[in-house]
Amino acid sequence: MNVFNSIIQELIKFRNDRDWAQFHNPKDLALAINVEAGELLELFLWKSPDEANKEKVKEELADILAFCFLLADKYQFDIKQIVLDKIKQNAEKYPVDKAKGTAKKYNEL
Amino acid sequence: MNVFNSIIQELIKFRNDRDWAQFHNPKDLALAINVEAGELLELFLWKSPDEANKEKVKEELADILAFCFLLADKYQFDIKQIVLDKIKQNAEKYPVDKAKGTAKKYNEL
């Protein structure tokens, strides 16, 4: 069993112990990711880029990841595979010779 | 090397090939997570909970995960550890006997 599966197993045990599967449809999981992402963002609000509280960043990031893993499980995505696939796809959208050193979006390159 | 490190290594190679480390401060990575979370959310907008396009969910989820992994790397967090720690913390906020079968927030239990 790989590391993702072992984490997801823990998440699902936590959920099932509380009988929460009934709430975890894909749409609400996407909502939850956004809610947690907003809480992460708040830690940086009105601050310079490195001033956030590291301990709280850790907690909010863990919440986002937990809901991402549960959503991946819903669709039976292989987490490693989908990230590697996306890197490949982005490599085509952002070829090195055009994208190097610029933060422009691919449709503005 | 565990699976997270191998994915993060790929993400960093992609980034360094494009000389993008200069843009990847923690605050902008948190912004990026929110931007991608919004794109995931859009796939469910005006739709019933299971109607999103699975292929697009895969791509947006991969984008969120990629920026989460890069932010974790910034702070040198161990991804497995922070998620497992958060599960433990949430288990205290949501004790089974109080939280079972209800979607209420911990401060309303």
Add this chain to the structure above:
Amino acid sequence: MNVFNSIIQELIKFRNDRDWAQFHNPKDLALAINVEAGELLELFLWKSPDEANKEKVKEELADILAFCFLLADKYQFDIKQIVLDKIKQNAEKYPVDKAKGTAKKYNEL
């Protein structure tokens, strides 16, 4: 008729012409606000605070406001009133003598 009502009337005419009232429940309007907020945020991603494209900020901000106004209409909120009420409420959470010159959250003051 005040200015909010005249804008909301235009928004509702636009919506009814397209038979979209069926999609505009409060939850999806809240989703739409988040999706548009994410698009606004993207304009600032990887950039210094004043570098966003003004014309695009105008468009994304208008989208957020449009969905906010439609959500306010759903609940029959008086927009001016709810904002003024919130200012009063925030004045208590952030008393001038404690909050002056600091970006701390009220529970950290």
Add this chain to the structure above:
Amino acid sequence: MNVFNSIIQELIKFRNDRDWAQFHNPKDLALAINVEAGELLELFLWKSPDEANKEKVKEELADILAFCFLLADKYQFDIKQIVLDKIKQNAEKYPVDKAKGTAKKYNEL
């Protein structure tokens, strides 16, 4: 003076009393809008579309509007004008004959 200007004047008075103009650059205002939008979204999480607490929706919506108005002020946008302009623009992206009764995005019509 129109209603927007009178609200914005109150918001700016509240801000200046606390010496917070220093924090209110456009990028952080866009962050704030996202943070508040996430808090609005949380009220609908795991719930059916009409189950959110109305009083809390009122407060979170007011927060979003407040930061939207402050951002509009930053760029000296006329709020009524930018929303009406966007309605016109959307009317072209979503012609009635194609968009009627469907929630599809304009690029899928």
